[in-house]
Amino acid sequence: MKYVIGVDLGTSAVKILLVNQIGEVVDEVSKPYPLYQEKTGYSEQNPQDWVDQTVEGLSDLLKKFTGDVEEIEGISFSGQMHGLVLLDKNNEVLRNAILWNDTRTTAECQQIYDEIGEERLLAITKNPALEGFTLPKILWVKKHEPKIFAETTTFVLPKDYLRYRLTGNIHMDYSDAAGTLLLDIREKTWSKEMCDLVGINAELCPPLIEAYDEAGTITAEMAKATGLSPSTRVFAGGADNACGAIGAGILVDGQTLCSIGTSGVVLSYEGSNEKDFQGKVHYFNHGAPDAYYTMGVTLAAGYSLSWFKDVFASEESFDDLLADIHTVPVGSKGLLFTPYLVGERTPYADAAIRGSFIGMDGSHRRKDFVRAVLEGITFSLNESIEIFRKNGKQIDTIITIGGGAKNDEWLQIQADIFNAKIVKLASEQGPGMGAAMLAAYGCNWFDSLKECAGTFLKEEKEVVPKQENVEKYKKLFAVYQEIYPQTKKMNEQLTAFRA
Ligand SMILES: Nc1ncnc2c1ncn2[C@@H]1O[C@H](COP(=O)(O)OP(=O)(O)O)[C@@H](O)[C@H]1O
Numbered sequence: 001m002k003y004v005i006g007v008d009l010g011t012s013a014v015k016i017l018l019v020n021q022i023g024e025v026v027d028e029v030s031k032p033y034p035l036y037q038e039k040t041g042y043s044e045q046n047p048q049d050w051v052d053q054t055v056e057g058l059s060d061l062l063k064k065f066t067g068d069v070e071e072i073e074g075i076s077f078s079g080q081m082h083g084l085v086l087l088d089k090n091n092e093v094l095r096n097a098i099l100w101n102d103t104r105t106t107a108e109c110q111q112i113y114d115e116i117g118e119e120r121l122l123a124i125t126k127n128p129a130l131e132g133f134t135l136p137k138i139l140w141v142k143k144h145e146p147k148i149f150a151e152t153t154t155f156v157l158p159k160d161y162l163r164y165r166l167t168g169n170i171h172m173d174y175s176d177a178a179g180t181l182l183l184d185i186r187e188k189t190w191s192k193e194m195c196d197l198v199g200i201n202a203e204l205c206p207p208l209i210e211a212y213d214e215a216g217t218i219t220a221e222m223a224k225a226t227g228l229s230p231s232t233r234v235f236a237g238g239a240d241n242a243c244g245a246i247g248a249g250i251l252v253d254g255q256t257l258c259s260i261g262t263s264g265v266v267l268s269y270e271g272s273n274e275k276d277f278q279g280k281v282h283y284f285n286h287g288a289p290d291a292y293y294t295m296g297v298t299l300a301a302g303y304s305l306s307w308f309k310d311v312f313a314s315e316e317s318f319d320d321l322l323a324d325i326h327t328v329p330v331g332s333k334g335l336l337f338t339p340y341l342v343g344e345r346t347p348y349a350d351a352a353i354r355g356s357f358i359g360m361d362g363s364h365r366r367k368d369f370v371r372a373v374l375e376g377i378t379f380s381l382n383e384s385i386e387i388f389r390k391n392g393k394q395i396d397t398i399i400t401i402g403g404g405a406k407n408d409e410w411l412q413i414q415a416d417i418f419n420a421k422i423v424k425l426a427s428e429q430g431p432g433m434g435a436a437m438l439a440a441y442g443c444n445w446f447d448s449l450k451e452c453a454g455t456f457l458k459e460e461k462e463v464v465p466k467q468e469n470v471e472k473y474k475k476l477f478a479v480y481q482e483i484y485p486q487t488k489k490m491n492e493q494l495t496a497f498r499a
């Protein structure tokens with residue numbers, strides 16, 4: 001039997017899948033790492049933690065592997081997007097990575113609009129300037145940490161750094177480069193115009209390759225540390241959302257994905273780069289050949305639930321915390337939650353907004369709060385679905401992946417709020433599976449990713465909306481949508497009191 005490995009470098013943990021030639025997940029390992037939130041709006045990780053935990057995870061996996069290590073033919077990656085990793089002339093990391101959910105760069109986003117103009121920015125990058133994207137972070141370091149910036153010779157994204165440490169070669173793939181705000185999305189080249197206008201040396205940008213291109217083999221040192229063979233072929237891999245789409249089979253027009261990881265996204269396949277959503281949703285290059293995708297992003301989706309668990313139930317598992325939410329009625333007995341714990345992206349690009357519980361009552365118990373959190377996250381994702389529907393997309397089936405797909409009641413909540421059939425796949429690890437598929441396709445096991453999806457991906461269950469719940473949620477969603485405009489000003493006033 002032949003195998004490939006998919007490594008998903010997520011925000012909460014690295015998840016590693018060993019997948020055989022018929023797409024069965026033979027083994028999986030997950031290794032967590034910390035998130036550093038030194039101040040409000042800050043979110044960083046240490047790139048060395050990613051490397052250490054991946055090496056440990058691979059080593060655990062390989063120790064249990066009973067086959068011949070040469071049978072593991074390829075490995076590829078899926079990575080949390082946008083995170084800035086700065087490297088010096090020796091490719092040493094210069095500071096902690098500034099992550100996708102770090103919102104310190106509001107002034108730099110304004111600088112980009114001032115220097116480039118919104119129209120030109122959208123024409124080149126097809127995206128607005130958002131705090132989470134990479135370019136504003138580069139400009140922040142240039143302004144606030146000039147010594148570090150002066151030492152920088154290249155920048156990469158999280159999974160690119162991990163791949164560099166495994167192979168010794170530096171690259172960035174198009175699907176991840178699309179989230180930097182420096183890529184000309186149509187031409188698939190670094191935009192010299194963008195670099196020049198904001199005063200960034202274009203030579204900082206690394207060489208570009210396709211997500212399924214070969215990027216080298218495992219170095220002797222890493223082969224020894226992990227147990228992998230030095231002849232294992234390493235493929236570039238892609239942005240976690242592009243990989244999530246591949247791993248969920250979102251490979252033709254009309255297909256929609258919901259992914260609830262630390263962030264939450266609603267993503268739609270696009271066969272062309274010519275549509276115009278006026279920057280209301282992100283528009284990025286796919287990991288599949290000649291394809292694109294659009295998506296709306298909830299910054300704190302799974303993060304809202306893990307925040308609640310950390311604060312109020314740190315000793316319990318997610319399964320225990322969610323055990324009795326089916327006993328709470330739709331609407332959590334009049335309790336609404338908005339998941340703006342770290343600001344928001346879609347539909348409100350607002351770094352200052354924060355979350356709320358509205359409608360607390362003396363009769364509410366902890367389980368009511370838990371259900372309200374799940375409903376609030378799902379309402380937020382429904383805002384993205386509304387944007388797509390208003391732009392003419394027909395969404396009647398949604399493939400759902402990520403940690404949020406593990407709970408059956410949450411699947412029903414998704415079906416009822418989205419008013420669509422929810423499909424759960426055999427593995428909810430879409431990004432890791434997408435990375436494994438990129439390696440399988442790169443190794444020429446299949447002629448196309450679509451053919452690979454036909455063999456690798458299996459539906460586990462379908463959940464259909466319950467009409468009675470759909471009607472209740474429609475009314476509650478209208479109330480939910482009033483919370484943002486009504487709490488915006490209050491949150492701006494509270495900014496001064498945040499640590
Ligand atoms: N058993 C579970 N039931 C419901 N949600 C869960 C469960 N386990 C994890 N989650 C949610 O999934 C999130 C992690 O999802 P994951 O896809 O692994 O994220 P990431 O790729 O960002 O690291 C957690 O923040 C949590 O909210």
Ligand SMILES: O=C(CO)[C@@H](O)[C@H](O)COP(=O)(O)O
Binds near residue numbers: 010011080082297
């Ligand atoms: O910023 C985005 C997409 O634009 C996030 O979706 C990140 O890519 C992080 O993903 P997860 O860790 O939640 O999977």
